[in-house]
Amino acid sequence: MKRSPIRMDAVLVQAVIAGALSFAHLHDLAAAAGQTGWKAWAYPVSVDLLLVAAWHRLRTLRAAGASARSAWTWFAVALAASLGANVATAGLLDLGDVPGWLRILVAGWPALAFLGGTLLVHTPTPATDPPTTTTDDAEPAAVEAVIDRDDAASLEPEPVAAPALTAAEPELTPTQAPAPPAVAVPPALVTHARKLADEHHARTGSPIDADTLRARLGVPPVMADAIAAQLA
Numbered sequence: 228m229k230r231s232p233i234r235m236d237a238v239l240v241q242a243v244i245a246g247a248l249s250f251a252h253l254h255d256l257a258a259a260a261g262q263t264g265w266k267a268w269a270y271p272v273s274v275d276l277l278l279v280a281a282w283h284r285l286r287t288l289r290a291a292g293a294s295a296r297s298a299w300t301w302f303a304v305a306l307a308a309s310l311g312a313n314v315a316t317a318g319l320l321d322l323g324d325v326p327g328w329l330r331i332l333v334a335g336w337p338a339l340a341f342l343g344g345t346l347l348v349h350t351p352t353p354a355t356d357p358p359t360t361t362t363d364d365a366e367p368a369a370v371e372a373v374i375d376r377d378d379a380a381s382l383e384p385e386p387v388a389a390p391a392l393t394a395a396e397p398e399l400t401p402t403q404a405p406a407p408p409a410v411a412v413p414p415a416l417v418t419h420a421r422k423l424a425d426e427h428h429a430r431t432g433s434p435i436d437a438d439t440l441r442a443r444l445g446v447p448p449v450m451a452d453a454i455a456a457q458l459a
């Protein structure tokens with residue numbers, strides 16, 4: 228697999244140069260304030276780590292919608308330490324005779340950086356609250372439901388009034404059976420039913436009834452009664 232060549236970016240080069248210069252200025256100031264050996268090299272690392280941790284915490288709090296005042300405070304402290312070292316080593320301060328107050332600040336920086344880093348890392352990030360449904364959001368749904376019910380009611384067919392009876396229907400006596408309703412039967416079906424009736428009569432010696440005719444033809448009971456009436 229062919230590796231892509233490293234692309235030199237002007238911003239990246241500038242960041243490396245600026246970081247190296249700031250690192251050297253912090254080292255020189257710490258060494259001038261009495262921090263010799265490895266301790267002078269640890270001060271720039273401590274300042275830069277606090278600056279990065281504060282910036283990361285700042286972005287996390289802003290993404291969660293929480294207050295980022297503490298992150299801004301420690302970011303400003305780390306930035307002031309880095310910027311102050313750069314300005315102090317620009318010839319405004321005699322590194323051969325560092326004042327006492329600056330020695331105190333440099334000596335107290337590890338405790339201050341440890342406190343800031345602990346507060347930034349171990350402070351819990353507030354959880355974002357889920358969006359709540361308000362009454363205003365529910366009103367459009369209720370209005371739409373009302374509109375849908377009105378539209379459905381308007382689409383329902385109007386009931387058709389039953390036709391008025393011109394004469395009173397005669398009451399049936401207990402011995403009088405109701406006449407089967409008139410059903411249009413195709414002539415071909417009647418012809419086929421007549422053949423079945425003849426076969427049934429030849430085989431059994433009795434005329435075919437409506438139930439047997441319905442079972443042989445596979446038609447509804449009303450149509451079977453109408454066919455049986457025509458065959459009688």
